[in-house]
Amino acid sequence: MKLHTIRLGEPWERTPLPDGRTRFRRRFGRPRTLDVTERLWLVCDRPVSAAVNAAQLGVGERFDLTAHLQPRNELVIEAGDLGAVVLEVWAI
Secondary structure, three states: OEEEEEEOOOOOEEEEOOOOOEEEEEEEEOOOOOOOOEEEEEEEEEEEEEEEOOEEEEEEEEEEOHHHOOOEEEEEEEEOOOOOEEEEEEEO
16 A cells, blocks of 8 residues: 655756666655555656666666665666656555
């Protein structure tokens, strides 16, 4: 069951890549209310290449970030266009 949605809007740092895509970088804090029975998911509205805290997550639209979370986190997304990006807290 989805408990909460957090929109990741600006500020994004943008770096153009040689292949025409852009590297988007943003920092965020670990949700304070996240407990052991909850998972934090990165959800994008299109397929992207994603990494959090230097851990490569792969290519897709949904990524479980829970095991990689630190108090302060760095998210890196590579895509042609960023689109909507949110964090979703789900109960397991």
